[in-house]
Amino acid sequence: MKRLLRSLLLPVLVTSALLGGATTATAAPATVGNTDGDGLTVRSRPTSASTSLGLVFDGRRVDISCQVRGQSVTNTRGFTSDLWDHVPALGGYLADAYMSTGHDYRIPGVPDCGGQGGSPVPVSQFHGQPNQGEDCGPASVVSALLAAGVTPRGWNASRPVTAINQARADMGYDPSWNDPNKFGTNEGDVKRALARNGVTATVVFNDLNRTLAHVRGGRPVVLAGNMVSLPWSGRNVPHFLTVAGYDGAYLVLDPASQAIVYRASAATLSAYYDHNLGRAGVLL
Incomplete structure (x- = not known):
């Protein structure tokens, strides 16, 4: 198969929001704290x-239905955790770094909020590594695995570059140096x-309907296209990104951006997909 170029030169700074929730499960009591009011x-x-x-305030007691890894949060006492607690009564998640649960990390017996796999965890490709401009493929592998509820090899939430490398x-590539004869990665590399x-x-290949139906069914996809058609980018660069889920819009993790989840329509993804070196999806 022809080698497909997936290179990228500069990060893009944007903002976005993400909607959704988790299903109710076995509850465990906890108390909010350390917010300094x-x-x-x-x-x-x-x-x-x-x-x-x-908002909820110090001393508020809640019932946690499930827990999930997400963005790392540091509380006012300097404690950092990537664990989040779903509270059905509030309809959303609380950062576990601020919760008194009686346990240092996971609460025994409380399930993962993994009804559709894991959770969308944006992973930037830019960490100063030799291949950072070409690492949209490896970074998308990491974010897709996390979205599928699988811990990537080498994963450390405070140092994602280890998992990218x-x-x-x-x-099959050496992450420690940039080979001028090997640019980008392709779908076969992602699958490997x-x-x-x-x-x-x-x-x-060439079946976006099947690919997006896979996402709506609860599984992530690494999608090939061109950034020129992304509303938050505009750079004419072949690219990989992860479509991590669906909640009425498609939840997109673009490794060329900050650690943000984008909400995109099918039309936006179709425009991104329909380019030379695009028109492909790797379905987990």
Whole structure:
């Protein structure tokens, strides 16, 4: 198969929001704390970039139905955690760093909020590594695995570049230097890296309807296209990104951006998809 170029030169700064929720499960009591009176924001998803659903204050007791990994949060006492707690009564998530649950991390017996896999965790490709301009493929592998509820090889939420480099190595490339004769990665490389993480994937060409139906069915996709048709970009560069879920809009994780979840229509993704070196999806 012809080698497909997926290179990218500069990060793009944008903002967005994410809507959604989780299903009710076995409840565990907890208490909000360490907000210094400022209150803790209830979020629609396990990321501080998602929609605010209101505030709760120190001393508020809640019942947690499930827990999930998301964006790392540091509380006012310097404690950092990537765990988020879903509270059905509030309709959203609270950062576990601010919660007194009686446990250092997961609450025994409380399930993962994984009814449709994991949660959308944006992963930037830009960390100063030698191949950062070409690492949209490896970074999309990492974010797609997280969206599928699979911990990527080498994953550390405070240092995602380790998992990105591991994904590049799993593709068969040396992550420690930039080979001028090898630019970007292709769909076969993405599939190979996913397999190294125990995930069997299918590459689908020229069938966006099937690809987006896969996302609506609850599974992520690594989608090939061109950034020139993305409303938050406009750069004429072949690219990989992850479509992590669907809640009435498609939840997009673009490794060329900040750690933000985008909400895109089918029309937006169709425009991105319909380019030379695009028109392909890797279905997890």
